[in-house]
Amino acid sequence: MKSNDLILQTSTRVVFFIIFLFSIHIFFAGHYTPGGGFVGGLLMASAIVLLLLAYDFKTVKEVLPFNYLAMTAIGMLIALTTAAGSLVFNVPFFTHWYDYFDIPLLGKTSIHTAMFFDIGVYLVVVGITLTIIEMIGGDN
Amino acid sequence: MLLFMAIVLPILFAIFIPLAYRSIKSIHTGWFVLLAPVLLFLFYLRFLSPVQQGEAQLARVSWVPSLDFYFDIHIDGLSLLFSLLITGIGSLVVLYSIFYLDKTKEKLGNFYVYLLLFMSAMLGVVQFDHTLALYFFWELTSISSFLLIAYWYKRDASRFGALKSMMITVSGGLMMLVGFLTLYVLTGTYSIRETIAQVDTIVTEPLFTVAVVLVLLGAFTKSAQFPFYIWLPDAMEAPTPVSAYLHSATMVKAGLYLVARFTPVFAYSEVWVWLVTGIGLLTLFWGSLFAVKQTDLKGILAFSTVSQLGLIMSLLGLGGFAYLVTGDAVETFTFATFAAIFHLFNHATFKGSLFMVAGIVDHETGTRDIRKLGGLMGLMPVTFTIAMIGSLSMAGLPPFNGFLSKEMFLEAVLGLLHADISTMTVAYLVPIVAWVASVFTFIYSIYFVWYTFMGSRKEEQLPKVPHEAPIGMLISPAILGSLVILVFFIPNVIGDWLVKPATAAIQSTAFTSAADIEFYIKAWHGWTSPALWMTVGVVVVGFLLYKVLPKWQPIYSKWPERFTLNRGYDSLMDGSLTWNRALSDRFMTGSIRDYLVYMFAGMAILGITTLFTQGGFAITTEGLAPIRLFEIVLTIILVGSVMAILITWSRLTAVIALGGVGYTVALFYVIFKAPDLALTQLVIETISVALFLTAFYHLPKLDKHYKGKEDNRFRLGNFLISVAVGLTVTLIGISAYAQRQMTSISEYYKETVYTEAGGGNIVNVILVDYRGFDTLFEIGVLMIASIGIISMITLRLQKKKKGATVDEIE
Numbered sequence A: 001m002k003s004n005d006l007i008l009q010t011s012t013r014v015v016f017f018i019i020f021l022f023s024i025h026i027f028f029a030g031h032y033t034p035g036g037g038f039v040g041g042l043l044m045a046s047a048i049v050l051l052l053l054a055y056d057f058k059t060v061k062e063v064l065p066f067n068y069l070a071m072t073a074i075g076m077l078i079a080l081t082t083a084a085g086s087l088v089f090n091v092p093f094f095t096h097w098y099d100y101f102d103i104p105l106l107g108k109t110s111i112h113t114a115m116f117f118d119i120g121v122y123l124v125v126v127g128i129t130l131t132i133i134e135m136i137g138g139d140n
Numbered sequence B: 001m002l003l004f005m006a007i008v009l010p011i012l013f014a015i016f017i018p019l020a021y022r023s024i025k026s027i028h029t030g031w032f033v034l035l036a037p038v039l040l041f042l043f044y045l046r047f048l049s050p051v052q053q054g055e056a057q058l059a060r061v062s063w064v065p066s067l068d069f070y071f072d073i074h075i076d077g078l079s080l081l082f083s084l085l086i087t088g089i090g091s092l093v094v095l096y097s098i099f100y101l102d103k104t105k106e107k108l109g110n111f112y113v114y115l116l117l118f119m120s121a122m123l124g125v126v127q128f129d130h131t132l133a134l135y136f137f138w139e140l141t142s143i144s145s146f147l148l149i150a151y152w153y154k155r156d157a158s159r160f161g162a163l164k165s166m167m168i169t170v171s172g173g174l175m176m177l178v179g180f181l182t183l184y185v186l187t188g189t190y191s192i193r194e195t196i197a198q199v200d201t202i203v204t205e206p207l208f209t210v211a212v213v214l215v216l217l218g219a220f221t222k223s224a225q226f227p228f229y230i231w232l233p234d235a236m237e238a239p240t241p242v243s244a245y246l247h248s249a250t251m252v253k254a255g256l257y258l259v260a261r262f263t264p265v266f267a268y269s270e271v272w273v274w275l276v277t278g279i280g281l282l283t284l285f286w287g288s289l290f291a292v293k294q295t296d297l298k299g300i301l302a303f304s305t306v307s308q309l310g311l312i313m314s315l316l317g318l319g320g321f322a323y324l325v326t327g328d329a330v331e332t333f334t335f336a337t338f339a340a341i342f343h344l345f346n347h348a349t350f351k352g353s354l355f356m357v358a359g360i361v362d363h364e365t366g367t368r369d370i371r372k373l374g375g376l377m378g379l380m381p382v383t384f385t386i387a388m389i390g391s392l393s394m395a396g397l398p399p400f401n402g403f404l405s406k407e408m409f410l411e412a413v414l415g416l417l418h419a420d421i422s423t424m425t426v427a428y429l430v431p432i433v434a435w436v437a438s439v440f441t442f443i444y445s446i447y448f449v450w451y452t453f454m455g456s457r458k459e460e461q462l463p464k465v466p467h468e469a470p471i472g473m474l475i476s477p478a479i480l481g482s483l484v485i486l487v488f489f490i491p492n493v494i495g496d497w498l499v500k501p502a503t504a505a506i507q508s509t510a511f512t513s514a515a516d517i518e519f520y521i522k523a524w525h526g527w528t529s530p531a532l533w534m535t536v537g538v539v540v541v542g543f544l545l546y547k548v549l550p551k552w553q554p555i556y557s558k559w560p561e562r563f564t565l566n567r568g569y570d571s572l573m574d575g576s577l578t579w580n581r582a583l584s585d586r587f588m589t590g591s592i593r594d595y596l597v598y599m600f601a602g603m604a605i606l607g608i609t610t611l612f613t614q615g616g617f618a619i620t621t622e623g624l625a626p627i628r629l630f631e632i633v634l635t636i637i638l639v640g641s642v643m644a645i646l647i648t649w650s651r652l653t654a655v656i657a658l659g660g661v662g663y664t665v666a667l668f669y670v671i672f673k674a675p676d677l678a679l680t681q682l683v684i685e686t687i688s689v690a691l692f693l694t695a696f697y698h699l700p701k702l703d704k705h706y707k708g709k710e711d712n713r714f715r716l717g718n719f720l721i722s723v724a725v726g727l728t729v730t731l732i733g734i735s736a737y738a739q740r741q742m743t744s745i746s747e748y749y750k751e752t753v754y755t756e757a758g759g760g761n762i763v764n765v766i767l768v769d770y771r772g773f774d775t776l777f778e779i780g781v782l783m784i785a786s787i788g789i790i791s792m793i794t795l796r797l798q799k800k801k802k803g804a805t806v807d808e809i810e
Helices: A006-029 A037-054 A057-063 A068-089 A113-137 B002-023 B030-045 B048-052 B077-100 B108-127 B131-149 B156-187 B192-197 B206-222 B228-237 B240-249 B251-266 B270-291 B297-323 B328-365 B381-395 B401-418 B425-453 B471-489 B491-506 B530-547 B565-587 B592-613 B629-647 B651-671 B675-697 B702-706 B716-738 B746-755 B762-770 B772-801
Strands: A098-103 A107-112 B057-064 B069-075
Touching (some): A006 A037, A037 A113, A068 A113, A107 A113, A113 B762, A113 B772, B002 B030, B002 B108, B030 B077, B030 B108, B048 B491, B069 B077, B069 B131, B077 B108, B077 B240, B077 B251, B108 B131, B108 B240, B108 B251, B131 B156, B131 B240, B156 B192, B156 B206, B156 B228, B192 B251, B206 B251, B206 B270, B228 B240, B228 B270, B240 B328, B251 B297, B270 B297, B297 B328, B328 B381, B328 B401, B328 B471, B328 B491, B381 B401, B381 B471, B425 B530, B746 B762, B762 B772
Antiparallel strands (some): B057 B069
């Protein structure tokens, strides 16, 4: 069933990047303002869902050749490594560390290990949401 | 340690028996087995002299010292008598079984392993001073007896008998265990000797009577007392050596041992002495009455065993009175104990030989049915002689040992009348019951011998051509038969060496050692002895009744089948199955709806009753926030959506209304200042509504499937339960709010969110930093959920590919 979804497809190309950037923004802003890995991940997933609606599974797979199950696993691994990394420095499991750095271009920025953990959450959420949708939607 | 090794020697032997059975085919396995009991018999003979001097043998092997569990061995007169009986008759039974069981046809390895296991168990029961160790071996006797009864496990009757004996003896054993633990609670020790030492302090405790009754239940079930005797006749399906050994000489006497062993503790309780005496007499009477009804040789012997055990039990009960009286009466009652032990020994000798005789008759003629037997005297003269000796001893005639102990029994029951304790008129019944039971004992003893060996031959009815048994089979019963006669002529040798030390152990307050006991067994009591005239009466009345036996024996068949104890047992066993099945069928309906009803109803009932009975309900208006217009509007929308879900008939409406609920909740988050929650709730609600729609798109139409079933109809019960659950949760919420005990810890988060964690969004910092652990596992949960979905869908697809239909998969 192939219909002419030109308007949808064209607007999706624009809207996808807006949602994508918003998701990145919400993710990074999460430590100070509402947001974080979970919502950011869900938004990213919904951006891809939008792509799926406008195009079809095959096209999206070609554009974004990710294995979502592997993405879930990598996210879980990052989260776990962040949590367990503190053990190397002889502090309890899940002890975070942060400091401020002068990074060229960005200026004075704080780097927080919690961010890495959040990256893990983000990847897991994106991974599982798309796995489920792919699984259910692709079952035809 | 040596004493302990002696107890477990048969078990150690049992390990090698299957090897011998497999590898040495030419020699009957029994010959190897015979070594163990003979060695042990000789070993225990060594203790006769020291024990008679009053030197008890003690040994201890630790097992779980931290739990006060030791294998404490204590061999006094009572234990030694039993040990000698177990090993002595054990040797004879093994010898007999060598000729009884065929080397090529029977699974001898199994048989002797079970038998040796039983021997160890029995030795443990009679020698351990520690109640838990005693219980341990007590159950081992039940188990090995179970295995032995079901030895010919391909017969239905064997399995039925084994199960029955197992059920009854093990349930009694468990009662006994509780009794022992009760004693432990009272005294703080598992040792029987230490319990005896503390008896003054515990006898007044209310729990003491509980312990008395529970331990007695154990003893009564094991010793086949009324009404638990019913397993014994069914246990006759076992091979005859087993019947001779377990069900006449040893295992059934474990209950007697227990009663005797605990007499110094429990005899201070009137409940104990009257129960033991009363049940003993009832069993004696009942067993002798029904022995005459039996037509199976082993059946007669089983009922006669029941009856004789009752006799010994009642004598032990009478012996217990010695603890309750003072003065001359003590001697009267200690004499009862003396008689009990003497009869216990005598019974083991003559009953063992009689069982072996029954086995020989069975072996040589092919039947044990007394109606088919007769006239075997000329064919089997030796067997007949042994049977005659055993039966007449059982009937209580001179010159056999049964006469001596029966006389003593009659004297002891008469003694109850002279004692001051017999204020109860029921005491006068005791000698009468005892005398009537003796008459019946006489009748069945004669019945047993005459119907088998006298009268006309009915060879055409017999499956085999009868002839005299092989010499090897006759050795054991002959030895026991000679003992029966020998004991009559030299009773005081047995009395001094075996009976008196045992009596001293039971009557520990009256006698400090065996030397104190001055009883003298004599066959002739003089013309004035009432026991003599009672015996004469027994013989005369018994003989007359026997002569007219065919006239009154049919009376037994008049007894309604419905009121027999066996019928009671059967209906209890069947009933417990059917009732339980009916019960579980009633509430285990298989319907999830019903189970949810149980859970929710339980939750509501428990919640509300706890709230109000424990004074947990409270309500407060303090600290409540003012209600704003927004909230009222949102609440109305929320309630409206919920009602729509409840009353709608369309699934689509329900899904949409559920989405409405979700978005309203997100709005609540907004006005209650939870932006993170609101964001997440919005996105999640959208995804889940989409998933719901996906799922319902594939569902069959409601009307198509449920037409006529009215499955969505209103159910008052469900309505009430859901209202109750809602009420419970609401009330608990209100009460919890009204009774906040402490301030929240959120102040800490507020203060440290930037200084400690370097963040600004408290919610996110809590999620990834303060309580990151939870988040870690929550993403784990998500991952598992997605993997679950993958497996469900892909596995279903794979099955579909293999050609299975959807119905099969579901």
